[in-house]
Amino acid sequence: MDTLTEELKNKLIEILNLTDVSPEDIDENEQLVGGELGIDSIDVLEMVVMVEKEYGVVINNKEIGEKVFSTLAALAEYIHSNSPRLSS
């Protein structure tokens, strides 16, 4: 899980072009959308694409999306439980 969380932090910085943020700046338990990082709905959609592409996990439902993207920890947890590519 820790590896996945770290991996997600790096991917987030890359796909959202958070050039002034380093992985250790991101607290995985902090609010992800609308929080410190300035992440909004379009960023969430970009993450949806990344999660599906990289982990084979489809998030196309608003209610699930809101829960999954509440924090980075929640996202890691959801991917961990649903990804066919991560056998735990």
Added chain:
Amino acid sequence: MNRNNVYIAGAGILSPLGIGLEATEKALRENRSGIGPLGVFSIRHPPALPVAEVQELADSPLPRTHTLAIQAALQAMGDRREAPDAIILGTTTGGILSTEQLLTDKVQNPQKYSYHGLSTVAEAVARQLRCPGKALTVSTACSSGAVAISLALKMLQSGKAEWILAGGADSLSHLTYFGFHSLQLVDPGGSKPFDKNRQGMSVGEGAALLLLTTTKPEKPLAQLLGAGLSCDAYHAAAPQPQGKGAAKAMQTALENAGLTADDIDYISLHGTGTADNDRAEAKAVSDLFPQPPPLSSIKGATGHGLAAAGAIEAVVAALAIEKSFLPANTGYREADPELQLTPLDKPVSHSTAAVLSNSFGFGGNNGCLIIGRPDTFAAVRPLLQSAPLSILGTSCISGAGNKEASMSRLLQGKSMAGMLDLDAISKNLPTRKIRRLKRLSRLALSLAAAAYDDSGLTQPPKSVFMGTGWGALSETYDFLKKLRDTEEQFPSPIDFVGSVHNSAAGQVAIMFGSTMANITTSGGDYSFEQAVLAAETMLDDTSPPAFVLSADEGHDQFSPLFDPSIQPGAPLADGGGGFCLCRKAIPGKVALQIPFYRPAAAPGVLDALVNALGGAERLRNQNGLILAGIPACSSKDGEQQLLEFLNKTMLSVPVLHYREMSGEFASASALAAVMAVHFLETGLFPPPLASQGREGLLPAAKKVLVLGLGTTITAMEFWIQ
């Protein structure tokens, strides 16, 4: 003639409901939807989402958008033989559907991409109708059609034209189909606006054009009573949640028409069917109309025709008035209690005198039109445009850097062509806010920030007029590349939002809180001139200051394919110019006007140019310097035009070929305009390139003329007041 009265003399329409007014009316009366399976192109991973396609479109060697627009134009013109004075067309896709195929086929011949540019649609219509006047292109995403009609209304009221063909056209494309899909904005069951279970829009296509005139026709379809533009200045793609921008556009349209909310008999809603749009629009309508009149969105029937949508709905509004019926909100079944809005669930017969038609788009670009029964409402107050446009501040970006660096290089007689490093462009911009923005948006923001800084204004400009020849090439390229590389599975929603031509102007509005008109024009090498024309048309004596910007980005893959002035393999140049200006006489400040814009093919174009500039004698008395813009692709014609102009006027003033200094890019004329202002303010102008001479001295009280030559002839004049 009362030029405040603008009539709809004719209308042409192609939508998924059918071709022509009769077919459209029939489908609307039957409450039939045109949403269905995708047929225009195939996708790699069916099943495809439902779309709204125009059926039985005539075959043509031109791209689909062009064909749609020409067919609509021919319908709108009807039996009228005389060409309109101008054509103003809204489009977001241009020739992209054809470009996508060429890219897939790895075609490297630039000539094959000659219909890619947005401006080629209006130009194709102009050629078809032999229109000798302006062919202007507006690209404000899904409000393009309505904004084009608004611009036409003001141009007619200003007396600069008597007949204008205006509207919008867009075809389906991979870019829009997959783009809206990537934003999860497409309803898999087909669009059902305002329904409790709505899940999005249906991406569509179509074209509609209105023949507008201040000369009262024998049987006008309807009258165009007013228009209101606004910008949310809130978010690149999502509407302001309270619908503030939407309400402001509606309110402005009402005031412009001299009407109140009580006068409106029917509201044609934008109603795309997305959760956010419909919620924001419902709030805006409830705010302005405590007891709303009958209302509906026809997008459950037509789908969302993007740039065509506002024009299609304007035509339907005219039909509703003429035929006394109101179309249904097709697809609507279950009320959404959150919206407190009850659209018509079936078509009704209803005598209607005034319709409000809403269009909203990405970038928070809002355009509302009011269409009424002819000669039913009193004429509105005239457009007041007595003062000149005064330039309060300028900025530019070239390969040499900012204005200071560029002008310093210029006065040494050296070229400033090149591409400035992205970090240097972004230097004064907030890192977090621009993280999603690529080159064009950063150029625009940087230009706006520097022009505002230079203006000394204490409040930022409220409206934005922006020209761009090729739009956001980086985002468009990256979106299509990722789409292809991932077998159509994982395109980037961020790139799609950034790919629209008006994304840069939308970002400027967000950064500066510019909530009034926000118009992006695209006219190839004359895009800046089109932005100036839009500003000159829209700004009246009461308008607060405005931004006028133009920028283009150099792109390694796309620029040599699309821009015929760029030789494959040659180093790229890009940049642009920015202005803060207002319509107010300010002694000591440089003023700007654009008295001429016509296709070079128009008969007697150079004589008309000399006349528009006040005649040869006046030119000889007043002109001190010419900055000539001859795009490399038209060098032979351009040089010939310049020679003829000089012969006709017997002008013997220095002529600077500014593209030799700026490099070849579509917005180079904006850089030339900044040069003109700088020369007037300092009294100096540079020696010819590659000479060892000193800079020249501009005689006091002389004007600087910036000429655009080539396929279009344009003239901008600058002078110190």
